[in-house]
Each structure stands twice: as structure tokens, then as C-alpha cells.
Amino acid sequence: MTIIEAGKIAADKLNQAKVPSAILDAEVLLACTLKKSKEFILANPKLKITKAQEKKYKALVKRRSKFEPVAYLTGEKEFYGLRFLVxxxxxxxxxxxxxxxxxxxxxxxxxxxxxxxxxxxxxxxxxxxxxxxxxxxxxxxxxxxxxxxxxxxxxxxxxxxxxxxxxxxxxxxxxxxxxxxxxxxxxxxxxxxxxxxxxxxxxxxxxxxxxxxxxxxxxxxxxxxxxxxxxxxxxxxxxxxxxxxxxxxxxxxxxxxxxxxxxxxxxxxxxxxxxxxxx
Ligand SMILES: C[S@@+](CC[C@H](N)C(=O)[O-])C[C@H]1O[C@@H](n2cnc3c(N)ncnc32)[C@H](O)[C@@H]1O
The missing domain is CATH 3.40.50.150 (Vaccinia Virus protein VP39)
Structure with a gap:
């Protein structure tokens, strides 16, 4: 599966669950799964992800579809320009x-x-x-x-x-x-x-x-x-x-x-x- 395919499936699932900002969340969670920046995800849509990454990503998307906050899934949040673990x-x-x-x-x-x-x-x-x-x-x-x-x-x-x-x-x-x-x-x-x-x-x-x-x-x-x-x-x-x-x-x-x-x-x-x- 490629980055773009994985991202689309995730965004659809989040949209169906009525999660606000579904596309953004799908990108952020994919970046977190691959341990890359969001810019990397957007610049490499055809890159293949491994089976293990696919499994990890699906699990995060499933949790997000139940409205668990993105920050708890990524484990961090920016505040006043600083990085905080949450x-x-x-x-x-x-x-x-x-x-x-x-x-x-x-x-x-x-x-x-x-x-x-x-x-x-x-x-x-x-x-x-x-x-x-x-x-x-x-x-x-x-x-x-x-x-x-x-x-x-x-x-x-x-x-x-x-x-x-x-x-x-x-x-x-x-x-x-x-x-x-x-x-x-x-x-x-x-x-x-x-x-x-x-x-x-x-x-x-x-x-x-x-x-x-x-x-x-x-x-x-x-x-x-x-x-x-x-x-x-x-x-x-x-x-x-x-x-x-x-x-x-x-x-x-x-x-x-x-x-x-x-x-x-x-x-x-x-x-x-x-x-x-x-x-
Ligand atoms: C609304 S959160 C704010 C956390 C942080 N200050 C922020 O702005 O993100 C309130 C915090 O107050 C703490 N808290 C609640 N009752 C308290 C008490 N009686 N004494 C000390 N801390 C308390 C909670 O454990 C929680 O961490």
C-alpha cells in the first residue's frame, strides 16, 4: 500500500465517523506512524509503507474514529512554541x-x-x-x-x-x-x-x-x-x-x-x- 492509498482510506474512515478535520488527522497520524514530517508524507505520495506500518496506522485511525484526541495518539502537543509530552x-x-x-x-x-x-x-x-x-x-x-x-x-x-x-x-x-x-x-x-x-x-x-x-x-x-x-x-x-x-x-x-x-x-x-x- 502507498502513502496516498493509506491516507485516503484513513480520511474516509474518519469522515464516516464524523471526526472534524479528518484529512488533517489522517496526515498527522500517518506522519507519526512513519516517524516522518507531514511535509514528507505530502511530498512522497507513491512511497510504499510496510505491513507493520499499515497495521500500526490502522490501529491509530481506529482510535481516532472513536474521538480519542490526536495529541494522545501522537503523545505530544505544541504549546507557546514549545514541545510537550502528553x-x-x-x-x-x-x-x-x-x-x-x-x-x-x-x-x-x-x-x-x-x-x-x-x-x-x-x-x-x-x-x-x-x-x-x-x-x-x-x-x-x-x-x-x-x-x-x-x-x-x-x-x-x-x-x-x-x-x-x-x-x-x-x-x-x-x-x-x-x-x-x-x-x-x-x-x-x-x-x-x-x-x-x-x-x-x-x-x-x-x-x-x-x-x-x-x-x-x-x-x-x-x-x-x-x-x-x-x-x-x-x-x-x-x-x-x-x-x-x-x-x-x-x-x-x-x-x-x-x-x-x-x-x-x-x-x-x-x-x-x-x-x-x-x-
Ligand atoms: C485544567 S487542568 C490544567 C493543566 C495545565 N495547567 C494546563 O493549562 O494545561 C487542571 C489541573 O489541575 C489539577 N488539580 C485539580 N485539582 C487540584 C487541586 N486541588 N490541587 C492541585 N491541583 C489540582 C489537575 O490534576 C490538573 O492537572
């Missing part, structure tokens, strides 16, 4: 989270602050911040040991020095934290029931990275509680939030930080995505 223990870093990284970089500038990435998952935020703000000290926490193991691998892969701590949010952190960056779970529990092309891939991601109570606010409420009880409060919190309950989240933040200036920024899809709390 697996079922970590949330796949999302492009919208780049807004949070961008805003923290702008805010920090050349200051030598201690930043805590709360709920680090794959380590995407922590690693990107350390690469672009090398003068800062970065602490990254997660409640999941297996997520932290992946985050450590990503820090090594990107040569970023980060202190990883397994804890509940920021509980018991000894350092004085100047700034909190957090992308904590914010999907309302009721959304577990929704079944469409956008929700199907979510069942492959860790539930503990996604859902946070009735309005998706529970994790942030606990973080605000812990932060407001710190003897020395951070000067700013940058929190990625769910757009549907953004106002509710802002109101909750105001109760915990009555003196703070709170602003909400929209992402590239014009959805309320980032809450910045400046104390």
Missing part, C-alpha cells in the same frame, strides 16, 4: 491558555518574582513562563502524582528549572508567592452529560482536570480561600476561567479580595477566558 494523566494544553501566559509575561516584564502555577498538569504554563521569564522562580503544584511526573519530563525536555510540589492547590507552600497563574478545572459538572463532537474527546482526559462542581467554580473558590488566608498575599492572580460563569466567578473573587482590581479578558474566539485579580 498522556492520559494530563490535560492536553489548549491554545486559549496561551492568553494567560502572554498576559503574565507582559505583567512581569523584567521583575524577579516567584510565580506559582497551580494545577500544572503537563507543566505547559510553568515551562512556558520559565522559558520567557528566565529571571523568575517558578513553583508548580498538582494534586496528581502522575501529572507531576509528566510535567517534570516536560521541564527536562525544555531545559526549564522548576520546583514541583505535590499538594492541594497552594497548601503548605513555604515560599512567598508573588504571583499565581492557574488553569484549574472549570467545567460545570452538568456538562458531563452533553454528547457531541466537541464533548466526546473530553472523556479521554482526566476528570480531575476538568470538572469543578455545579458552576465550575469549586476549584477557584478553594484557591481564593487558601490565597486570602496567606500571611503575605500575592500581588496578582491570573486565572483561566469558563466563559459561561465568568461573572459569577468575578463576584466570588470580589468577596475574597474586596480591595482588588479585577478584570476579565476575552480569548481569540471572543469568549471570556482570563480573570486577572490585582491586589
Amino acid at each position: 498522556n492520559k494523566n494530563v490535560l492536553i494544553p489548549r491554545p486559549e491558555t496561551e492568553l494567560l501566559v502572554e498576559e503574565v509575561i507582559k505583567y512581569v516584564g523584567t521583575k524577579s518574582l516567584t510565580i506559582c502555577d497551580v494545577g500544572t498538569g503537563s507543566g505547559a504554563i510553568a515551562v512556558a513562563l520559565k522559558k520567557y521569564l528566565p529571571q523568575t522562580k517558578i513553583i508548580a503544584t498538582d494534586i496528581s502524582k502522575s501529572a507531576l511526573n509528566t510535567a517534570k519530563k516536560n521541564a527536562d525536555l525544555n531545559k526549564a528549572e522548576i520546583s514541583f510540589i505535590k499538594t492541594n492547590l497552594i497548601y503548605n507552600i513555604k515560599d512567598k508567592i508573588d504571583l499565581i497563574a492557574a488553569n484549574l478545572p472549570y467545567v460545570p459538572e452538568e456538562e458531563k452529560k452533553i454528547k457531541n463532537v466537541f464533548s466526546k474527546p473530553l472523556k479521554y482526559e482526566p476528570a480531575g482536570a476538568l470538572y469543578a462542581g455545579r458552576y465550575g467554580l469549586d476549584s477557584y473558590e478553594k484557591l481564593f480561600q487558601q490565597t486570602s488566608n496567606l500571611p503575605r498575599k500575592p500581588t496578582a492572580l491570573f486565572c483561566e476561567i469558563g466563559s459561561n460563569y465568568a461573572q459569577k466567578n468575578k463576584k466570588m473573587a470580589q468577596e475574597y479580595f474586596p480591595q482588588a482590581k479585577i478584570e476579565i479578558k476575552n480569548d481569540l474566539c471572543d469568549k471570556k477566558r482570563l480573570m486577572i485579580i490585582k491586589n
Whole structure:
């Protein structure tokens, strides 16, 4: 079988299963199977693939046709121009989270602050911040040991020095934290029931990275509680939030930080995505 034949069969199968971006996914999975770039695949349509490669490719396409995310099949994802290893223990870093990284970089500038990435998952935020703000000290926490193991691998892969701590949010952190960056779970529990092309891939991601109570606010409420009880409060919190309950989240933040200036920024899809709390 040639590259073009294998690719066509795969794209048809993915189209039939109603997978969005079927052609692109077929190309990416073929490139991953052959351990070549997508450009190589496109430039060599008549090249024959081996029986073993065909078998491996079919297995990946079958998994994709059940809506398993491409990043879990290839084992990696790009975030903020950096490469991250991903697996079922970590949330796949999302492009919208780049807004949070961008805003923290702008805010920090050349200051030598201690930043805590709360709920680090794959380590995407922590690693990107350390690469672009090398003068800062970065602490990254997660409640999941297996997520932290992946985050450590990503820090090594990107040569970023980060202190990883397994804890509940920021509980018991000894350092004085100047700034909190957090992308904590914010999907309302009721959304577990929704079944469409956008929700199907979510069942492959860790539930503990996604859902946070009735309005998706529970994790942030606990973080605000812990932060407001710190003897020395951070000067700013940058929190990625769910757009549907953004106002509710802002109101909750105001109760915990009555003196703070709170602003909400929209992402590239014009959805309320980032809450910045400046104390
Ligand atoms: C939405 S994911 C975000 C992962 C990563 N920061 C990113 O932006 O791709 C939320 C992460 O928070 C972690 N988490 C959930 N509850 C936590 C808690 N109470 N304390 C620490 N981490 C928690 C989850 O294990 C998960 O890795």
C-alpha cells in the first residue's frame, strides 16, 4: 500500500465517523506512524509503507474514529512554541491558555518574582513562563502524582528549572508567592452529560482536570480561600476561567479580595477566558 492509498482510506474512515478535520488527522497520524514530517508524507505520495506500518496506522485511525484526541495518539502537543509530552494523566494544553501566559509575561516584564502555577498538569504554563521569564522562580503544584511526573519530563525536555510540589492547590507552600497563574478545572459538572463532537474527546482526559462542581467554580473558590488566608498575599492572580460563569466567578473573587482590581479578558474566539485579580 502507498502513502496516498493509506491516507485516503484513513480520511474516509474518519469522515464516516464524523471526526472534524479528518484529512488533517489522517496526515498527522500517518506522519507519526512513519516517524516522518507531514511535509514528507505530502511530498512522497507513491512511497510504499510496510505491513507493520499499515497495521500500526490502522490501529491509530481506529482510535481516532472513536474521538480519542490526536495529541494522545501522537503523545505530544505544541504549546507557546514549545514541545510537550502528553498522556492520559494530563490535560492536553489548549491554545486559549496561551492568553494567560502572554498576559503574565507582559505583567512581569523584567521583575524577579516567584510565580506559582497551580494545577500544572503537563507543566505547559510553568515551562512556558520559565522559558520567557528566565529571571523568575517558578513553583508548580498538582494534586496528581502522575501529572507531576509528566510535567517534570516536560521541564527536562525544555531545559526549564522548576520546583514541583505535590499538594492541594497552594497548601503548605513555604515560599512567598508573588504571583499565581492557574488553569484549574472549570467545567460545570452538568456538562458531563452533553454528547457531541466537541464533548466526546473530553472523556479521554482526566476528570480531575476538568470538572469543578455545579458552576465550575469549586476549584477557584478553594484557591481564593487558601490565597486570602496567606500571611503575605500575592500581588496578582491570573486565572483561566469558563466563559459561561465568568461573572459569577468575578463576584466570588470580589468577596475574597474586596480591595482588588479585577478584570476579565476575552480569548481569540471572543469568549471570556482570563480573570486577572490585582491586589
Ligand atoms: C485544567 S487542568 C490544567 C493543566 C495545565 N495547567 C494546563 O493549562 O494545561 C487542571 C489541573 O489541575 C489539577 N488539580 C485539580 N485539582 C487540584 C487541586 N486541588 N490541587 C492541585 N491541583 C489540582 C489537575 O490534576 C490538573 O492537572
